[in-house]
Amino acid sequence: MQFMGRKSKRERTQAIEGYVALSPWMFGFLFFYAIPILASLYLSFTQWTLVGSAKWIGFENYIRMFTRDPVFIDAATATGFFVLYSLPFKLILGLMLALLLNMKLPGMNYFRTIFFLPAVISGVAVSLMWIWFLQPDTGVVNTLLRYVGISGPGWFWDINWALPSVAMMSIWKVGGAAIIYLAGLQNIPAHLYEAAAIDGASKWQQFWRITLPLLTPVLLFQLIIEMIDAFKIFTEAFVITQGGPLNRTYFFLYYFYEEAFRNFNMGYASALAIFLLIVIMSATALVKWWSNRWVYYEN
Amino acid sequence: MFKKTIKAIFSAILATPIALMALADDQVTITVWSMDGHDLGNEDTHRQVIAAFEAAHPNIKIDLTLLPESGLEDRMNTAIGAGGKLPDVFPLISGEWAPIALDLSSYIEADPDLSQDMYAEPFWRTRATFGEKVVALPTGIGANVVLYNKDVFDKAGVEYPTADWTTEDFIKKAVAITDKANGVWGGDRPRDAYRAIWHNYDAQVYSDDSTTVEGYHNSPQSLAAYQWYWDLVHSDATPTKAEIDVLGTEGTGPVDLFIAGRLGMATLNQSHMLRALKEGINFGMVPEPAGPSKDRHANAWSATPAIAGNSEHPQEAYEFLSFWAGMEGQYISMTTGLNMFPSIPALWKDHPYIDHPAIQTFKTTLDWPLVRDFDGTHLCWRAALRRVDEVYELIGLKAIERNEIKKALDKEVVVLQTALDDCVSRLGS
Numbered sequence: 001m002q003f004m005g006r007k008s009k010r011e012r013t014q015a016i017e018g019y020v021a022l023s024p025w026m027f028g029f030l031f032f033y034a035i036p037i038l039a040s041l042y043l044s045f046t047q048w049t050l051v052g053s054a055k056w057i058g059f060e061n062y063i064r065m066f067t068r069d070p071v072f073i074d075a076a077t078a079t080g081f082f083v084l085y086s087l088p089f090k091l092i093l094g095l096m097l098a099l100l101l102n103m104k105l106p107g108m109n110y111f112r113t114i115f116f117l118p119a120v121i122s123g124v125a126v127s128l129m130w131i132w133f134l135q136p137d138t139g140v141v142n143t144l145l146r147y148v149g150i151s152g153p154g155w156f157w158d159i160n161w162a163l164p165s166v167a168m169m170s171i172w173k174v175g176g177a178a179i180i181y182l183a184g185l186q187n188i189p190a191h192l193y194e195a196a197a198i199d200g201a202s203k204w205q206q207f208w209r210i211t212l213p214l215l216t217p218v219l220l221f222q223l224i225i226e227m228i229d230a231f232k233i234f235t236e237a238f239v240i241t242q243g244g245p246l247n248r249t250y251f252f253l254y255y256f257y258e259e260a261f262r263n264f265n266m267g268y269a270s271a272l273a274i275f276l277l278i279v280i281m282s283a284t285a286l287v288k289w290w291s292n293r294w295v296y297y298e299n
Numbered sequence: 300m301f302k303k304t305i306k307a308i309f310s311a312i313l314a315t316p317i318a319l320m321a322l323a324d325d326q327v328t329i330t331v332w333s334m335d336g337h338d339l340g341n342e343d344t345h346r347q348v349i350a351a352f353e354a355a356h357p358n359i360k361i362d363l364t365l366l367p368e369s370g371l372e373d374r375m376n377t378a379i380g381a382g383g384k385l386p387d388v389f390p391l392i393s394g395e396w397a398p399i400a401l402d403l404s405s406y407i408e409a410d411p412d413l414s415q416d417m418y419a420e421p422f423w424r425t426r427a428t429f430g431e432k433v434v435a436l437p438t439g440i441g442a443n444v445v446l447y448n449k450d451v452f453d454k455a456g457v458e459y460p461t462a463d464w465t466t467e468d469f470i471k472k473a474v475a476i477t478d479k480a481n482g483v484w485g486g487d488r489p490r491d492a493y494r495a496i497w498h499n500y501d502a503q504v505y506s507d508d509s510t511t512v513e514g515y516h517n518s519p520q521s522l523a524a525y526q527w528y529w530d531l532v533h534s535d536a537t538p539t540k541a542e543i544d545v546l547g548t549e550g551t552g553p554v555d556l557f558i559a560g561r562l563g564m565a566t567l568n569q570s571h572m573l574r575a576l577k578e579g580i581n582f583g584m585v586p587e588p589a590g591p592s593k594d595r596h597a598n599a600w601s602a603t604p605a606i607a608g609n610s611e612h613p614q615e616a617y618e619f620l621s622f623w624a625g626m627e628g629q630y631i632s633m634t635t636g637l638n639m640f641p642s643i644p645a646l647w648k649d650h651p652y653i654d655h656p657a658i659q660t661f662k663t664t665l666d667w668p669l670v671r672d673f674d675g676t677h678l679c680w681r682a683a684l685r686r687v688d689e690v691y692e693l694i695g696l697k698a699i700e701r702n703e704i705k706k707a708l709d710k711e712v713v714v715l716q717t718a719l720d721d722c723v724s725r726l727g728s
Contacts, residue, residue, distance in 0.1 A: 047725055050380045051398045068717050071685075135545040157541035159696060245540075246692050261376050263682040264395045265725060 043270035061271035074247035075255040083230040085167035094177030119176030123235035162248045184218030216295040327615045332386040337570035338439035338602035344636035385607040387616040397429035400605040406617045422601035425671040435603035436624035439639035442599035449581045451563040473536035476563040485536035486564035492691040495598040499590030500524035512716040517708040584657040597664040679722035
């Protein structure tokens, strides 16, 4: 009788080969993710100014975060609203764009490239471009609006418009999402549409009964990726608004960058990072749980 | 004969690497991180200083890395935080780094060519020392001054500002020279609260001992400074933040707007002043305007390179630092590239632009009390103020009435006090 777990020489060799093949990823995960996360967790219970050694202060950073830090509320509010503003638009517009790009029309590859470009341009370059677009007095957008008799808002420099402006910038990069939807759309078997058409289904019914259900795994993927991406917004605040006006765009990542590297408050910054990690993990778990109700896997 | 030749060749082959190794043993490489900018000079200046130093010290090689200021700050912070290797020499741009810098006192004492007396006292006082330690040496210096475009003033028929002008004069002149039809603004606006003009109102964000906010941030002096800022913004003689953000350049001031003749008065630095001179702009220069305080304050600074406390070659690093910040190095920096202004007064007579009246005005401000006398010794002021600086922003956005400012400042006191206490427990008072 062979004991459970006892492996033949060939199986052992295969296992070793497997681990060797996995090792680059495992080392990468260990050194660039697992250890830094554990280090951040430890540092979140300390007071550390970079210079000198970290001093253990227990839950003090977390207590401060939830009880005596008004900027924490500002940062959480700004980030939460940014996710709410940008995520639905990116998902819906991305899908609409993918449906358009999936049409068999001349020059479609050209349009696919054009729409995908914003997703690959450097965030700093895009931010600088948008600053010029949305400058209230000399910017392109308000100048065009003035031609039609509309006085445009102050965009990034207006208390009420700053956050929607940053969300709009983010939505402009919807081409990246559209390309992934497009790949999903092209995986849907054509015979399903042919059968539906023979049965007399309209284009809307085909979309509703075939396209959307078969696209739900891609939708779920996009939802999770875009949501995590939205929680991690940083470049726009760093380059354009520096968190203003009145902390309306003081996003979480920018907040802990300032705490860590401008205010030398590494312990508190680590606590903020851990909090964001928990929020993202919880939101992802929630979405995964919810997806059981609406995601359709063909197999 | 053949055997002798072979023997000689082998001996030479063996001797060469040994000789090279001996040479390499004597050669020390000093790593230097620096910034290409107003106060330390551009890349060419750095290279010229290094070439002159290496020629005089053949056993020391300098490995220079030039970074933008924010890049240098992040890279230093990361290296310090990760316990990584620091450069031997680096500009001490953050007060937080002072504890890791080498105490230079004993090196300076043993150096016959360098002493504290050589340097302008304000910069030694505010930039080179940390407690009892000497942690850096001043090199190039800088200050904010107000440049005014004479053509804009002449066109409006307004008299030029004079050195004894006041904050009220600033607003009056800005209004008088504003020409909206031609896109000309009168003057710029302060980029932060509690800069020189706030100090000229005797406004201080919190007490000297870093314990009390009440009676400081909301004091009559502070209120007056904020009200002046409100008056300036509502005069409509100054560009909005959006205009400064987009049209202003170099991150330090709207120099391009000024040079283009679209800003009558601009608070700029010495490097911008030299640029205006070189571009033939018809301009004059005055210090930042006086307030009710008996003292005028200057927002002046000096670049101060330091040596890492854990440098493996502190003596060689000091050799380079003392050359760079000494007479010879500062002379090179002063006469090349951006024509840095030296922190050694004895060198000023040789500055290429010394005869220009603007330089004389610039020199005057350097003897005044410095904004940094408070900022440099209170590490928490910016971190604390960042939490509550709503009044300044609200005024800039025209989102608060003048008679609401006091109430808003009062409201900020409690939050600011909490932020200050948090910071002081971490960074000290």
